[in-house]
Amino acid sequence: GANGDSSAASKKKVIVLGGDGFCGWPTSLYLSDQGHEVVIVDNLSRRNIDIELGCDSLTPIRSPEVRCQAWKEVSGKEIRFVNLDVAKEYDLLVDLIKQEKPDSIVHFAEQRAAPYSMKSAKTKRYTVDNNVGGSNNLCCAVIDSEVDAHIIHLGTMGVYGYGTSGGEIPEGYIDVTLPGGRDANILHPAHPGSVYHATKCLDALLWQFYQKNDQLRITDLHQGIVWGTNTPQTALDERLINRFDYDGDYGTVLNRFLMQAAMGVPLTVYGTGGQTRAFIHISDTARCIDLAISNPPTAGDRVEIFNQVAETRRVRDIAELVASMTDVEVNFIPNPRQEAAENDLDVANRKFCNLGLDPITLDTGLFDEVTEIVKKYKSRCDPTKILPASFWNKKRAEECASID
Ligand code: NAD
Ligand code: USQ
Numbered sequence: 255g256a257n258g259d260s261s262a263a264s265k266k267k268v269i270v271l272g273g274d275g276f277c278g279w280p281t282s283l284y285l286s287d288q289g290h291e292v293v294i295v296d297n298l299s300r301r302n303i304d305i306e307l308g309c310d311s312l313t314p315i316r317s318p319e320v321r322c323q324a325w326k327e328v329s330g331k332e333i334r335f336v337n338l339d340v341a342k343e344y345d346l347l348v349d350l351i352k353q354e355k356p357d358s359i360v361h362f363a364e365q366r367a368a369p370y371s372m373k374s375a376k377t378k379r380y381t382v383d384n385n386v387g388g389s390n391n392l393c394c395a396v397i398d399s400e401v402d403a404h405i406i407h408l409g410t411m412g413v414y415g416y417g418t419s420g421g422e423i424p425e426g427y428i429d430v431t432l433p434g435g436r437d438a439n440i441l442h443p444a445h446p447g448s449v450y451h452a453t454k455c456l457d458a459l460l461w462q463f464y465q466k467n468d469q470l471r472i473t474d475l476h477q478g479i480v481w482g483t484n485t486p487q488t489a490l491d492e493r494l495i496n497r498f499d500y501d502g503d504y505g506t507v508l509n510r511f512l513m514q515a516a517m518g519v520p521l522t523v524y525g526t527g528g529q530t531r532a533f534i535h536i537s538d539t540a541r542c543i544d545l546a547i548s549n550p551p552t553a554g555d556r557v558e559i560f561n562q563v564a565e566t567r568r569v570r571d572i573a574e575l576v577a578s579m580t581d582v583e584v585n586f587i588p589n590p591r592q593e594a595a596e597n598d599l600d601v602a603n604r605k606f607c608n609l610g611l612d613p614i615t616l617d618t619g620l621f622d623e624v625t626e627i628v629k630k631y632k633s634r635c636d637p638t639k640i641l642p643a644s645f646w647n648k649k650r651a652e653e654c655a656s657i658d
Contacts, residue, residue: 264548265289269354269403271340271392272362274318275300276497277408277480277539282359283487286331290547293354294318295347296363297339299384300497303370309495309504309639312513313483313629324493341388344395351399358547359396361407362455364389368412369590369644370503371450376447378449385453386460393464404471404550406463410454411478411532411563415445417597424602426474426559432564447593448646461557462644469553473546475538478532478563478601481508482620482626485537496536498627501639502590508533508572510640512621516628517578519640525589528569532563535614545609559604563624564613566599572616579618588653597610 268285272278273294287290296318304310316324318335325333338346340363351359364385365371366494371381389407396403414423427439435629441462444455461472463521488496500507500513511521534542540560551558573584589595589604645651 265291266547267291267293267354267358268547269293269295269350269356269359270360270362271295271388272364273335274298275362275366275500277536278360278362279321280485280488280496280536281362281540282333283325284485285544285547286333287329287487288324290334290544292491293350293356294322294333294335295338295340295350296335297337299339299365303365303504307501307503307639307643309501309636310634311602312500312634313495313498313627314494314634315633316493320493324491328490328494340391340424341384343619343658344391347391347395348398351394351395351401351403351410353391356403358404358406358550359392360543360547361389361405364408366450367504367641368448368450371448371453372591372646373503373644381449382453382456385450386456387560389457389460393460393468393470396470397464397468402471402553404473404547405461406475406546407457408557409474410451410459411476411561411601412447412451412477413455413458414442414555416517416594417599418445418528420598422541422602423561423602425605428556439514447591464564471551471553471555472561473558475542475546475560475562478534478566479506479508480534480536480539481506481512481624482536483509486541496503498631499610500635502642507531507569508616509624511573511576512624513628513635514640515576515582516625517632517635517637518582519637520583520585521573521577522641523570523573523584523586524591525586525595526641527573527586529593530566530568530597530599532566532599533600533616534562535565535620536621536630538564538611538614541611542606545606545611549609561603562599562606563601563603565615566601567616575616576621579621587642587657588650590642590645590650590654591649
């Protein structure tokens with residue numbers, strides 16, 4: 255501002271698409287806590303998929319209305335909630351953007367489980383329609399509304415494949431020599447391992463096109479597997495508690511292992527557990543989004559791409575780490591997925607570190623936070639939902655038929 259207060263100028267109006275979800279809710283609270291004005295948009299499709307699958311968050315999540323009311327009581331800050339389908343209610347999305355004139359739009363609103371995306375033709379088609387349709391709608395709506403909002407999309411490490419190149423995975427773009435001899439810096443080749451991951455590759459092409467054609471300002475964040483449950487903000491009141499997915503479709507690997515250990519269930523390592531993946535703690539997800547909001551590209555800049563990861567780990571090493579802290583067994587079961595049995599993975603994350611991120615790494619102290627949550631709510635767990643329930647193809651389904 256005029257008095258030289260740079261912090262006031264950095265407060266933004268932010269629409270968070272998918273703000274009722276596992277990453278979106280704690281991020282919305284963090285952004286509000288940092289002084290940004292936050293409007294959540296969500297169609298509650300994730301809660302409806304829980305009903306369809308006969309599962310529920312292990313933690314008792316409250317309705318968006320109760321959550322926002324609780325946040326107001328606890329923090330004095332207001333977060334508004336709008337129930338809207340980004341993939342299907344285009345006109346309402348345009349009206350909302352015109353009315354709110356956000357500085358930034360954070361886009362979490364996609365079907366994010368690889369296993370669910372591979373369950374059936376119905377879920378494959380839903381995942382493509384919802385995710386690609388939603389991202390295209392968002393670009394069209396920003397253009398139609400004539401609001402110069404910065405789009406921040408949650409992509410995935412899975413767009414690169416896992417260790418396919420053999421070297422360090424750079425942030426989005428690679429140097430190549432094109433046929434004919436010209437040197438160029440191009441988007442990293444896409445190597446999706448599921449229909450879900452394929453939608454993130456298709457999204458990435460849409461961002462490239464709309465940036466080039468309409469000079470949209472876009473940041474794509476290639477995030478690793480998120481772990482943890484609560485953040486300092488969601489822990490302030492039980493009504494603010496974050497969701498915790500543990501089932502075979504939506505539960506992610508480290509949170510599943512911590513849940514299984516706390517329940518005394520053998521850890522479900524798929525195949526040899528030689529798969530190496532990237533990880534990030536939920537508190538850092540929120541910090542990274544705030545850093546991305548504060549560092550927008552300027553109009554005309556190419557799509558900004560950050561790798562949103564703290565570290566890489568091998569699945570069986572994580573299982574052994576969790577098992578060593580408890581007396582739970584590690585169970586190697588046939589892999590329901592079509593994926594490399596063993597891979598190395600080396601990922602650059604210098605851009606966020608240069609902006610000041612000091613990433614949280616796997617830390618047994620933080621494991622306790624998850625373990626306490628699981629123990630507190632273990633009566634809500636349905637043990638029949640723990641084993642894999644989606645298979646990548648017929649061969650994988652047959653190999654897994656013996657699991658019990
Ligand atoms: P989530 O399913 O918990 O949250 C997504 C939210 O978006 C849900 O609340 C859902 O109801 C909503 N949504 C989906 N489609 C919508 C639509 N058409 N209109 C309006 N709302 C819609 O998932 P999450 O774990 O919070 O993931 C959020 C984003 O981050 C996803 O795009 C995911 O691909 C990405 N991501 C997640 C992880 C992870 O480990 N959880 C890792 C990397 C990237
Ligand atoms: N795995 C097991 N046992 C389990 C669950 C998983 O061995 O009980 C293995 C899987 O076979 C896989 C790895 O652990 O090799 C990771 O699986 P995951 O379900 O934790 O993660 P993934 O399917 O890759 O998807 C999650 C999020 C997704 C996000 C992605 C980031 O659901 O939204 O995009 O992580 S990343 O993996 O970096 O691409």
